[in-house]
Structures are given as structure tokens and as C-alpha cells.
Amino acid sequence: MMLANKQVVLKNYVEGYPKESDFELRSSMISSHIPQGSKGLFVKNLYLACDPYMRHKMSHHISNDVPLLASFNPSSVIIGLGVAKVIKSADADFEEGDYIWGMTAWEVYTLILNTNGLFMIKYTDVPLSYYAGILGMPGLAAYIGFNNLCSAKEGDVFYVSYAAGGVGQLVGQFAEMKGCHLVGSASTDEKVHLLKSQLGFDDAFNYKQGNDLARALKRHFLKSIDVYFENVGGNMLDEVLLHMNLCGRIAVSGMISQYNLKKLDGIHNLFCHISKRLRMKGFSEFDFWHKVPEYLEFPIQLIREKKLLFVEHIAEGLAKCCINFCWYLLWAKCWKEDFSSFN
Amino acid sequence: MMLANKQVVLKNYVEGYPKESDFELRSSMISSHIPQGSKGLFVKNLYLACDPYMRHKMSHHISNDVPLLASFNPSSVIIGLGVAKVIKSADADFEEGDYIWGMTAWEVYTLILNTNGLFMIKYTDVPLSYYAGILGMPGLAAYIGFNNLCSAKEGDVFYVSYAAGGVGQLVGQFAEMKGCHLVGSASTDEKVHLLKSQLGFDDAFNYKQGNDLARALKRHFLKSIDVYFENVGGNMLDEVLLHMNLCGRIAVSGMISQYNLKKLDGIHNLFCHISKRLRMKGFSEFDFWHKVPEYLEFPIQLIREKKLLFVEHIAEGLAKCCINFCWYLLWAKCWKEDFSSFN
Numbered sequence: 001m002m003l004a005n006k007q008v009v010l011k012n013y014v015e016g017y018p019k020e021s022d023f024e025l026r027s028s029m030i031s032s033h034i035p036q037g038s039k040g041l042f043v044k045n046l047y048l049a050c051d052p053y054m055r056h057k058m059s060h061h062i063s064n065d066v067p068l069l070a071s072f073n074p075s076s077v078i079i080g081l082g083v084a085k086v087i088k089s090a091d092a093d094f095e096e097g098d099y100i101w102g103m104t105a106w107e108v109y110t111l112i113l114n115t116n117g118l119f120m121i122k123y124t125d126v127p128l129s130y131y132a133g134i135l136g137m138p139g140l141a142a143y144i145g146f147n148n149l150c151s152a153k154e155g156d157v158f159y160v161s162y163a164a165g166g167v168g169q170l171v172g173q174f175a176e177m178k179g180c181h182l183v184g185s186a187s188t189d190e191k192v193h194l195l196k197s198q199l200g201f202d203d204a205f206n207y208k209q210g211n212d213l214a215r216a217l218k219r220h221f222l223k224s225i226d227v228y229f230e231n232v233g234g235n236m237l238d239e240v241l242l243h244m245n246l247c248g249r250i251a252v253s254g255m256i257s258q259y260n261l262k263k264l265d266g267i268h269n270l271f272c273h274i275s276k277r278l279r280m281k282g283f284s285e286f287d288f289w290h291k292v293p294e295y296l297e298f299p300i301q302l303i304r305e306k307k308l309l310f311v312e313h314i315a316e317g318l319a320k321c322c323i324n325f326c327w328y329l330l331w332a333k334c335w336k337e338d339f340s341s342f343n
Numbered sequence: 344m345m346l347a348n349k350q351v352v353l354k355n356y357v358e359g360y361p362k363e364s365d366f367e368l369r370s371s372m373i374s375s376h377i378p379q380g381s382k383g384l385f386v387k388n389l390y391l392a393c394d395p396y397m398r399h400k401m402s403h404h405i406s407n408d409v410p411l412l413a414s415f416n417p418s419s420v421i422i423g424l425g426v427a428k429v430i431k432s433a434d435a436d437f438e439e440g441d442y443i444w445g446m447t448a449w450e451v452y453t454l455i456l457n458t459n460g461l462f463m464i465k466y467t468d469v470p471l472s473y474y475a476g477i478l479g480m481p482g483l484a485a486y487i488g489f490n491n492l493c494s495a496k497e498g499d500v501f502y503v504s505y506a507a508g509g510v511g512q513l514v515g516q517f518a519e520m521k522g523c524h525l526v527g528s529a530s531t532d533e534k535v536h537l538l539k540s541q542l543g544f545d546d547a548f549n550y551k552q553g554n555d556l557a558r559a560l561k562r563h564f565l566k567s568i569d570v571y572f573e574n575v576g577g578n579m580l581d582e583v584l585l586h587m588n589l590c591g592r593i594a595v596s597g598m599i600s601q602y603n604l605k606k607l608d609g610i611h612n613l614f615c616h617i618s619k620r621l622r623m624k625g626f627s628e629f630d631f632w633h634k635v636p637e638y639l640e641f642p643i644q645l646i647r648e649k650k651l652l653f654v655e656h657i658a659e660g661l662a663k664c665c666i667n668f669c670w671y672l673l674w675a676k677c678w679k680e681d682f683s684s685f686n
Binding site: 069233237252253254255258263264265266267268269270271272273274275276277278279280281282283284287 | 412576580595596597598601606607608609610611612613614615616617618619620621622623624625626627630
């Protein structure tokens with residue numbers, strides 16, 4: 001059967017901040033036929049995730065030595081994580097009507113030829129969109145980053161940048177459960193309010209206010225930082241290094257402030273690694289796909305009991321994916337609008 | 344008894360490269376009397392170590408939150424590690440004629456009031472000067488850094504910068520014993536020759552030759568670097584990040600290229616921490632003083648069997664301490680002369 005499809009195509013490599021003109025909304029026809037011999041699925045996409053790592057893949061990287069961070073192919077549909085419903089299945093593990101999440105594409109229908117890394121959605125008493133968030137990759141990132149890299153203990157001063165983001169808000173809540181003194185930063189007063197009033201942050205600040213990051217950190221960290229969960233990079237990292245405690249840990253999950261820059265910011269304070277015996281470790285949740293089943297059992301009951309919250313921003317309609325993505329990467333400017341539905 | 348003493352005094356905080364005029368050779372009289380109630384020692388210094396961390400202490404640091412890296416006091420004798428002979432002892436653990444090593448001062452005679460952290464020299468069949476090098480702090484640094492931070496295994500590509508230095512030459516030999524593919528860099532062809540011909544390096548290069556570090560690394564690392572033992576910092580670190588392998592480890596022991604700079608070099612490639620899941624950890628051997636007895640048992644037999652070598656540069660006379668220190672920190676320019684006795 002032939003079906004009308006719509007796709008978001010990356011027209012060319014993106015330089016600087018993404019613009020709507022970097023994307024094209026393309027109409028086409030797609031066959032629901034699954035090629036013989038393939039154990040593929042034909043799915044209808046329901047929720048598509050807009051994740052920061054995707055911006056990295058929109059740039060042209062000469063050495064694509066890390067497959068999952070390799071550049072997208074221009075003129076092709078954008079590949080990303082999403083939640084979908086199975087229309088047809090040639091894989092005995094899935095059947096028509098099942099809900100799944102995993103790697104799909106920014107289009108209405110997708111023919112997924114390789115079902116490795118797709119997950120059947122087991123718990124449907126929570127919003128399906130959660131599988132693109134708290135029960136999907138951002139959740140896994142927060143879980144792995146927090147448990148494997150932070151060595152957080154009760155009483156630690158724990159700082160999360162980009163704290164209202166998908167990963168940040170979860171890491172924060174995990175740290176709060178551990179009994180850490182939890183501080184977050186975000187780019188608007190609304191988000192700061194959200195962190196303190198709903199997400200369990202002991203303190204939070206708008207890092208843009210006053211345009212003096214050094215001063216903001218001094219004011220909000222009377223005691224040095226034991227754990228820094230790094231989501232932004234750049235000047236924030238440089239200043240935070242000066243505020244780290246002896247034997248502090250830095251878990252590097254993302255560097256969103258850098259993804260639109262041609263030349264990345266220079267970090268000048270790495271000598272703190274010696275003077276303070278710091279440990280800084282990067283990770284990618286993609287390496288821990290095998291941990292998904294273990295992870296899912298952890299938050300599900302907490303979500304049901306409202307002990308773990310997740311604040312989503314959902315844009316309706318495929319066309320909005322690209323507009324939304326531009327917004328997303330201009331988060332510094334646009335989160336206010338993104339969060340309007342939560343105020 | 345009053346004795347004629349000579350001291351090297353730091354006249355004022357050093358800015359930029361140290362100059363001879365930053366130091367003063369001061370003559371004075373010193374009493375060999377050990378104050379009553381003190382368990383101190385009166386010693387004659389035999390060898391004084393010129394270690395890079397001392398340059399850090401010659402600058403003015405506003406927050407001296409790491410005691411061992413705190414600024415020196417201007418107009419005071421310079422404090423540092425050395426080898427000494429006990430002239431008088433009020434501590435039952437030491438007696439006249441004993442040889443010790445530990446924290447002393449750049450002067451002929453020193454009254455050491457606190458004997459914590461002083462070590463009796465047990466093995467005297469090796470040169471006494473070794474206790475300011477391979478059997479002292481550089482040895483401990485290499486041992487701790489290699490064993491605790493590198494996770495090196497057979498076949499790993501192991502890179503040491505400043506490889507002909509006190510720590511670098513030892514780390515390299517440890518890596519070689521482990522079966523790593525060992526590469527080092529140094530600033531002169533003589534040192535490169537030394538690394539390859541005597542110290543077991545599989546490959547070594549003069550990082551100054553051609554003035555193109557990126558190219559030099561490309562040429563010498565056909566396979567990516569699994570472990571980088573960091574002694575220099577700055578542009579070297581920035582370039583090395585691009586050559587690290589997935590899950591590479593960076594042990595940060597020193598950043599000697601930065602100690603004379605007012606504004607440290609900016610490091611632009613830290614995103615590699617995420618894309619390559621790097622671990623970067625700083626350390627200070629001063630945290631591992633309690634490991635000295637354990638460490639000493641490891642190299643002593645290897646030294647006797649000439650399976651572990653140590654190349655020293657010894658300047659004779661106290662006056663040369665400061666001159667030598669200026670040279671040392673200008674290593675880029677002066678090592679050639681320093682090494683002349685080994686050619």
C-alpha cells in the first residue's frame with residue numbers, strides 16, 4: 001500500500017545557528033511493503049525527540065570516527081529517536097498495534113529495516129511521550145551519568161547547568177533523592193522558579209542575569225562544588241572549574257553552548273585538575289543501550305507516585321519539528337515561549 | 344653553635360619567566376640549637392630538588408586553598424624537597440649521621456622543626472641524589488600517576504609529553520614494562536635520541552621541529568592514543584585531545600608550558616570528552632606521601648639491575664640553584680646545555 005508521507009529533510013550542513021531554511025518539509029509517497037528477507041517494521045511516528053546531540057550531527061565532521069555522532073547525510077530525512085506505532089511487522093518480536101521507541105526518522109511513516117535497539121513500550125499508563133524523554137534517552141543519560149560518573153553522596157554540593165533541560169531536571173531530582181545540596185542554573189527566571197518550586201532544587205539562578213557568571217557562581221556557591229553535571233560547556237565550564245572542591249567530579253553529558261560555534265570557546269582553568277585533583281569524564285548514553293531495561297524499572301513507580309516529575313515541551317505537527325529545533329538550539333532566547341504552557 | 348649559612352631567598356613573586364634577579368643569595372649565621380620541647384632536626388642539605396610545581400608557588404595566588412601549592416612567602420628562603428644529613432637530632436627516630444629526604448629548604452643548613460613527612464634513607468648503595476628524583480617525589484609521582492590513573496594495558500598506545508623530564512622518563516619506563524607502545528616528546532633532538540636509545544621509547548619526537556604540532560602528532564600516532572600522560576598542558580593538550588582513542592585516559596601530572604604565562608592557553612577541544620568518552624584526572628603525589636614506603640620497594644631492585652634508569656641533571660653549588668631554576672623553567676631553551684653531560 002502506498003501512503004502519503006511527509007519528511008523533514010536536512011538540506012545541507014548547518015553552519016552557526018540553525019535556520020528554518022536549513023530544513024525542508026518534503027511530501028512524498030511511501031510503500032508500507034517490508035522487503036522480503038528483512039525483519040523490519042513499518043511504523044507511524046507519534047513523538048519525535050529534539051535532542052541537542054542532533055545539532056552536532058548537522059555539522060560537517062571530517063572524521064566521523066564516532067558513528068553515533070557522525071554527520072547526517074544532507075538531502076536525507078533526519079534520523080532521530082522517537083515513539084511510534086507498528087503498522088506492519090516482519091519481526092516476530094513485534095506486532096501490529098504495538099508501541100515502540102528507538103531510532104526512527106522525522107517523518108510521518110518510517111520503514112525501519114533494523115529493529116536492533118528498538119524497544120517495545122511496556123508501561124502505557126504513563127504518557128507515551130515520556131518514551132522520548134524521561135523513559136527514553138534523556139532519562140537513560142541522566143541515570144547513567146548520575147550513577148556511573150558523579151560518585152555523589154549525601155551532603156555533596158551538586159551543580160547542574162541547563163538544569164531545566166530534559167537530562168538536567170532528572171539528574172537534579174536524582175541528586176536530591178541522594179541528599180545532595182542541589183543547585184541548578186537556567187536561562188530565564190521562569191525556569192529558575194520551576195526548578196525551585198517543583199523540581200526539588202535547593203537553589204537555582206538565571207545565569208544570564210547581570211551578565212556576570214563569576215559573580216553568580218560566587219553568590220550561589222558558598223561552599224565549593226563537589227559534583228558538576230556539565231550540559232553546556234564553554235565559559236560556564238571555565239568558571240565552574242574555579243569553584244570546584246578538592247577531588248571534585250565533572251560528568252560531561254553535553255556542551256550545548258558550543259554546538260553552534262565555528263571555533264569553540266577556550267577553557268583556561270584546566271590547571272584546577274591538578275590543584276584540586278579533579279576527575280572529568282565524558283560519556284554517551286548510546287553506549288548503554290543494554291541498560292535500558294534496567295533503567296526503565298527504576299523511574300516507573302516514582303513517576304506513578306509523582307515522586308519523579310518530568311516537564312516536557314511538545315510542539316504539535318511535523319512542520320514544527322524544524323521550527324522547534326531552531327528554537328531549541330536558540331534556547332537561550334526562546335525557552336520562555338517553550339515553557340509558557342507550564343506557567 | 345653558630346654556623347655560617349647561605350640561603351636562596353625569593354625576593355618577590357615572580358611574573359612571567361623567572362629571572363636571576365628574582366632570587367637573592369643571602370649569607371647569614373644559623374644556630375644549630377634545637378629549641379627545647381621540639382622534636383626537630385638540624386641538617387646539612389646535600390641535594391635540593393628543582394621541581395616544576397615550585398614555579399607555581401612563586402606566583403601570587405589569591406586563594407591558597409591547596410596548602411602544598413600555596414604561594415611561597417617573599418623574602419623567605421625557598422622551601423622544597425631535598426636530601427640532607429642529620430647534624431643534630433631531638434627526634435628519637437633519627438640520629439646524627441643519618442641521611443634523610445623530605446621537605447627542607449634552599450640553604451646550606453636547615454632547622455627542621457616538624458619531622459612529619461621526612462624519610463630516613465634506607466638504601467645507600469644507590470646515589471643519594473636519587474632521593475631527590477627516582478626514589479623521591481618524581482618517582483612517587485610517576486608510580487601513582489601510572490598505577491592509579493592510566494589503566495594502561497599491554498598494547499595500549501601510551502604517550503608521554505615532557506618525556507625526558509624526571510617524571511616523564513619514569514612513567515615511560517613503567518609503560519614499557521607493561522608492554523605499551525610507548526611514544527614520547529621532548530624539546531631537543533638530543534633528548535629524543537636519549538628516549539629512544541636508552542629509555543625504551545618505541546618512538547619519540549622533537550615537538551618543536553617544524554613548528555607544526557598537529558602534523559607531528561599525525562605522523563607519530565598512526566593509531567590513536569589510549570593513554571596520555573600530561574606534563575605540559577596548553578596547545579599540546581589541545582592537539583592531543585583530537586588524537587585520543589575512544590575511552591582514552593588522560594593523567595594530568597603537570598602543565599609546565601603554562602606556569603610562566605599570565606593568561607593560560609585556551610583549550611578548545613574538550614568536546615572530545617563526550618565524543619570519545621574520555622577520562623581526565625588530575626593528581627598530586629603530595630596526597631600519597633603514605634605510599635612512599637610501598638613505592639621505594641618497587642624500583643630499588645630494578646635500579647640495581649639497571650632495568651630502570653634515571654637520567655639526572657645535577658648543578659653543583661647552592662648559587663646555581665636559582666640559576667638552574669631559571670634554566671629549568673626555560674627548559675624549552677636550555678635543556679640542551681642541561682643534558683650536555685650525558686652526551
